[in-house]
Amino acid sequence: xxxxxxxxxxxxxxxxxxxxxxxxxxxxxxxxxxxxxxxxxxxxxxxxxxxxxxxxxxxxxxxxxxxxxxxxxxxxxxxxxxxxxxxxxxxxxxxxxxxxxxxxxxxxxxxxxxxxxxxxxxxxxxxxxxxxxxxxxxxxxxxxxxxxxxxxxxxxxxxxxxxxxxxxxxxxxx
Amino acid sequence: xxxxxxxxxxxxxxxxxxxxxxxxxxxxxxxxxxxxxxxxxxxxxxxxxxxxxxxxxxxxxxxxxxxxxxxxxxxxxxxxxxxxxxxxxxxxxxxxxxxxxxxxxxxxxxxxxxxxxxxxxxxxxxxxxxxxxxxxxxxxxxxxxxxxxxxxxxxxxxxxxxxxxxxxxxxxxxxxxxxxxxxxxxxxxxxxxxxxxxxxxxxxxxxxxxxxxxxxxxxxxxxxxxxxxxxxxxxxxxxxxxxxxxxxxxxxxxxxxxxxxxxxxxxxxxxxxxxxxxxxxxxxxxxxxxxxxxxxxxxxxxxxxxxxxxxxxxxxxxxxxxxxxxxxxxxxxxxxxxxxxxxxxxxxxxxxxxxxxxxxxxxxxxxxxxxxxxxxxxxxxxxxxxxxxxxxxxxxxxxxxxxxxxxxxxxxxxxxxxxxxxxxxxxxxxxxxxxxxxxxxxxxxxxxxxxxxxxxxxxxxxxxxxxxxxxxxxxxxxxxxxxxxxxxxxxxxxxxxxxxx
Numbered sequence: 194x195x196x197x198x199x200x201x202x203x204x205x206x207x208x209x210x211x212x213x214x215x216x217x218x219x220x221x222x223x224x225x226x227x228x229x230x231x232x233x234x235x236x237x238x239x240x241x242x243x244x245x246x247x248x249x250x251x252x253x254x255x256x257x258x259x260x261x262x263x264x265x266x267x268x269x270x271x272x273x274x275x276x277x278x279x280x281x282x283x284x285x286x287x288x289x290x291x292x293x294x295x296x297x298x299x300x301x302x303x304x305x306x307x308x309x310x311x312x313x314x315x316x317x318x319x320x321x322x323x324x325x326x327x328x329x330x331x332x333x334x335x336x337x338x339x340x341x342x343x344x345x346x347x348x349x350x351x352x353x354x355x356x357x358x359x360x361x362x363x364x365x366x367x
Numbered sequence: 368x369x370x371x372x373x374x375x376x377x378x379x380x381x382x383x384x385x386x387x388x389x390x391x392x393x394x395x396x397x398x399x400x401x402x403x404x405x406x407x408x409x410x411x412x413x414x415x416x417x418x419x420x421x422x423x424x425x426x427x428x429x430x431x432x433x434x435x436x437x438x439x440x441x442x443x444x445x446x447x448x449x450x451x452x453x454x455x456x457x458x459x460x461x462x463x464x465x466x467x468x469x470x471x472x473x474x475x476x477x478x479x480x481x482x483x484x485x486x487x488x489x490x491x492x493x494x495x496x497x498x499x500x501x502x503x504x505x506x507x508x509x510x511x512x513x514x515x516x517x518x519x520x521x522x523x524x525x526x527x528x529x530x531x532x533x534x535x536x537x538x539x540x541x542x543x544x545x546x547x548x549x550x551x552x553x554x555x556x557x558x559x560x561x562x563x564x565x566x567x568x569x570x571x572x573x574x575x576x577x578x579x580x581x582x583x584x585x586x587x588x589x590x591x592x593x594x595x596x597x598x599x600x601x602x603x604x605x606x607x608x609x610x611x612x613x614x615x616x617x618x619x620x621x622x623x624x625x626x627x628x629x630x631x632x633x634x635x636x637x638x639x640x641x642x643x644x645x646x647x648x649x650x651x652x653x654x655x656x657x658x659x660x661x662x663x664x665x666x667x668x669x670x671x672x673x674x675x676x677x678x679x680x681x682x683x684x685x686x687x688x689x690x691x692x693x694x695x696x697x698x699x700x701x702x703x704x705x706x707x708x709x710x711x712x713x714x715x716x717x718x719x720x721x722x723x724x725x726x727x728x729x730x731x732x733x734x735x736x737x738x739x740x741x742x743x744x745x746x747x748x749x750x751x752x753x754x755x756x757x758x759x760x761x762x763x764x765x766x767x768x769x770x771x772x773x774x775x776x777x778x779x780x781x782x783x784x785x786x787x788x789x790x791x792x793x794x795x796x797x798x799x800x801x802x803x804x805x806x807x808x809x810x811x812x813x814x815x816x817x818x819x820x821x822x823x824x825x826x827x828x829x830x831x832x833x834x835x836x837x838x839x840x841x842x843x844x845x846x847x848x849x850x851x852x853x854x855x856x857x858x859x860x861x862x863x864x865x866x867x868x
Binding site for chain 1 (some may be wrong): 417535552686757760784799
């Protein structure tokens with residue numbers, strides 16, 4: 194799944210919602226921010242020579258400096274070409290499904306913190322099958338309960354690797 | 368012929384019943400991983416790695432490397448039948464593989480792809496068999512300065528050989544180094560860049576980064592394309608396989624060229640993906656009928672598959688002998704070795720002879736087993752892709768979450784996996800390469816250690832990196848690789864001027 198294979202005569206709505214320059218600038222600025230964190234903390238722990246040779250910040254400091262200059266260069270070139278930029282980041286037709294995936298995924302991970310892995314997994318699979326796959330209830334229920342159950346058996350019973358559990362599993366005595 | 372004796376010993380290690388079983392399991396899992404979108408060689412192995420901690424290291428690495436071979440084979444199935452590259456390195460296979468399937472020659476295309484994968488891998492393993500011991504013996508004399516120079520060369524080659532803009536390669540790489548530095552400094556014991564957050568104390572694990580970047584990121588990217596998988600069906604029967612095999616010998620030159628390209632790109636960290644494109648391009652240029660490429664030319668399947676498999680295999684050569692992986696998947700395998708307490712590098716060939724030769728022997732066997740498995744089971748794998756994506760996508764998300772959690776039994780890792788997933792999507796869209804980030808994250812501590820040791824030896828004098836012919840040569844080559852893109856742009860500047868005159 195690496196390069197989009199758009200077929201000719203595609204009837205999808207190809208109106209660009211975002212040009213590449215916006216995300217490019219934001220990502221560049223975030224990386225510059227990270228570089229600042231690296232550099233300041235390296236200076237804190239010392240970037241020179243101590244009693245036992247190079248101090249802890251000696252190597253990361255230069256990493257931070259190179260990171261800063263490279264990302265600075267990206268930000269600079271993005272800004273310089275701002276007016277003439279035409280690269281499309283994604284079209285509406287492309288971005289909508291991405292968020293349809295991303296939002297449930299984020300909710301899934303947050304739910305995992307409180308409820309353990311099994312219930313949120315069942316809900317995630319069930320949600321997708323009902324919402325996007327238009328499956329009947331019996332099949333959706335079967336798959337969404339069967340998959341976590343299989344993982345339970347494989348990991349907890351067979352390989353003895355514990356997975357995160359929540360109040361419901363506790364109630365059941367695990 | 369010491370190598371042959373060692374190899375025979377290796378076969379004795381690899382050819383036990385449990386190990387053959389692990390091989391079969393590995394290949395099957397690998398093909399499954401290669402066929403499913405969002406799971407690939409690197410993150411598939413990363414997810415399964417925690418399950419192997421309790422296994423015998425030799426059996427574990429045999430199974431994990433077989434997953435890798437399986438994934439290399441599996442990528443071709445989706446490319447040819449569905450026009451969807453299951454793996455980045457099989458993108459070039461779609462150019463001619465899918466047209467062949469459309470013309471009803473799916474079986475020929477698959478046979479050609481599997482066979483050329485096998486040939487590419489086989490020659491690369493042979494290369495490893497005879498070159499690895501020599502390289503390892505040579506590397507025994509390396510000091511910290513030489514090691515750092517080799518690491519520098521690895522990273523500079525990324526800048527020189529990537530098709531991405533050099534600034535972005537450097538950013539990705541430096542991010543990897545910065546992430547690797549988070550946590551406790553191994554030399555002084557000081558905490559770096561933790562900013563008083565206790566969760567950051569143990570630093571960032573590259574396995575989490577791999578699962579997020581390659582797994583979650585790919586899922587998001589796949590969503591973009593809508594979810595209509597329309598595939599061609601394929602049935603392989605022995606007659607078609609035999610007929611196709613009979614036509615293959617006349618392409619010996621293509622095989623030879625592609626294997627050479629693949630081995631070279633695998634040892635230098637170009638990796639399987641650029642190798643497959645380069646090999647396709649050269650096969651087209653050298654062909655008597657270049658216009659037939661892209662319309663179902665069998666050579667267009669042979670060339671990229673041979674090179675990708677050769678590169679994927681050859682990437683293990685620097686991993687085993689120098690401890691420097693040539694690809695993200697090799698990096699994950701290297702991480703596994705370190706977890707099992709085996710330090711990759713020249714000493715591995717001295718201290719863990721059985722292990723090394725068992726692994727090399729398993730590469731021969733694994734590829735033979737792999738070829739047989741894929742040739743006989745293709746229709747079943749194609750059936751997997753008929754499961755709607757609305758089922759597969761959430762299941763893969765769950766698998767990634769389990770994989771991320773089991774590395775350290777930490778919920779924070781699962782959250783980080785999501786963050787890396789979004790980063791992976793953005794990086795892919797903005798053309799930041801991900802391989803340098805992963806490799807820098809894996810090698811960060813090692814590179815820093817060898818740099819600091821060199822500096823200690825020379826009392827902070829950088830000239831240690833050209834103090835003798837060997838280290839100077841490697842470092843010099845690194846600098847050339849680093850400024851290679853610059854040379855290219857200067858050249859094009861001049862030729863533009865000449866053209867405008």
